[in-house]
Amino acid sequence: MRTQRTLSAITDARPPSAAARIASVDALRGFSLLGILVVNIAFLASGYRMAGLAEPAFHSSLDWGVRWAVTLLLENKFYLLFSFLFGYSFTLQLDSAARQGRPFVPMFLRRLAGLFLLGLAHAVLLFPGDILTTYAAVGVALLVLRRITPRTAVLLAAGLTALLALGFVLLALLAMAGHDMSGTVATGAAEAARSDAALGGGIWQIISEHVRKLSLIIMFRVLFQGPAVLAACLIGLAVGKLGALRDLSAHTRALRGLQWAGFTVGLAGAFFSTLSAWNGTVHEFWGEAVDLVTAPLLAAAYGATFLRLLPYMPRIGRALAAPGRMALSNYLAQSLICSLIFTGYGLALVDRVSPPLEILIALGIFVAQVFYSRWWLKRHRYGPVEWWLRYLTYWRRPARAR
Template structure:
């Protein structure tokens, strides 16, 4: 049953979870899938070279759409929501008078193990390992004030971008270009061909390819995505402490006189700043060159602005009558986001590798995007069906069991 709060503002279910939080998480699942699926569809994606079998104009256009609108934006949204949900877990533990620390540490341990299994068996670009590691830092800073959390997030992001710019400058000075040499390009092509062939094999061939790729992907996810994800954790922590997703005037430290008009004005301001800055950075990154380190630096700096604009746009949409229905539909996959995240990898393995249909390297990128949309549509329907019968997703059940060291109730009582 859904409980409406002030009709036009944020909606709460009887479980106390914010529908808007779940809806944003459900929307993020689509973005994550759009970014991840090219790594299943071609062995050339990880080495960072164009697939020789996909050189048509529509292949470049499809990849450009993913880079422009999705790449580097949606893991930040997931990370923001991780930090926001962390504050809800803290409040829940305090309300029940239980010790939060051991439960959260068990939760991080379980996330780490799930991430290791996902990276080795399904998708070498898994982010859960990074979340588990940087979740320890988030816990260490859980008493920080919202203002200080935002300052630290800004310092981390700024420092990271400056270091990346310094690297780009050094490469430009000493190598003259960040583009690969002819020999390096030939090796990248050979690596892509070998990876494609391995993915066309059976389960053991796919697993061997995943494990071998971890030496490249794990440092990238931990040391490149990790600091930026942690910055988003801290922004989510600050937002959670101020309950900014709970609707106008809902936060404990917000101005009691701040009504829907002021809240709406803040969302519009985020859009007016976020879209121009974020889209400009995306344009430079997409149309310059993805192996241009300067373009990458600008992209790291501007991607959070576009992510924030996406969030503001959705929150404004959710507060309309039709948008409320959209929020309800997106919230269902969002409530079981971990199950859906892992099932995306599983479905892609079954579709593209020799474990299943073996379509790797055989589908144009526009078709790959179509497959991603089809997978997401199935998840929307499947999540709705599942949650009419069960309280949570199956992987959420495992995570909760590990966190609380108990067997949670799974089926809904009639």
């Protein structure tokens, strides 16, 4: 599945006495949150997209142009940015616990337990493409690996990525040998029609459909999504240990290198994988293998470009930092709003909204979240869900007022 979202503000567990937040990191979270919403809304709005097919009711040139653009430029990129920030913020929590003399392991395990419960509820009630449960599992791995050096973290991330790509190469070879690895188009269409009918029904039909989808994709998450998220988190862990994001001016050369690699190799790989997804000119598994290797480069290029431009657009940075500071609350709210629009929870417009209109709806939701987040944070220290998770983490009631 090409969706999957991530949450980085959930990882910022520093107590009130800790050092000030890094504004550029909050802004990057907000930027990533927008990209995730633009990708995920298509999967929230259509059973066909969840089945890996284009919506049959929308086949104009503009519809296909939007599908291609989102797949080429956004899918599998922004959730990697969130994963990177998860790993980066993990190092901030380690440093904070050391400064405060707090036992880090029990606090972090409580946080992961809360994250898992939130993710499970999110997956069952709103969106089976939830990634919070994956982060909860990956967080345990980060806990085990917390003492590794930055070099080891990067090497381990590269090894995980290579193994995942090799797995898809093997699947592609099996498919070329005549094995049916992904089902037929007819089967996919029947699955999509069944999903549409359930999502447009009553509450229990929707929940049952979500649970059924979870049972179908659990192996994918264990074998592929989890290691991919862990690889991105390890890169964030390495960057956090080096303290690179605290002084971006000292790393201009590295940021330029990421831009060159991402906008050349990364875009080329994205084009190849997009062909595999929509044209069928190359086998899908080959496209997935290439995308696993090159999508992190394009995601890094986006992040590097954003961070380099941020000093020249302070108003945009401040606007994006607000939803970034309460990204967990906004992430869950996005699924809730989209469910009210597209499923039987509300308007039941599943597969009735064109891809261009989906993008406009996503932009409208995000703009509303920018204003709401700024309003909320003028009065409160944390987002509403962040407050609850912080309560669980520290096992004491955090202050509500700013």
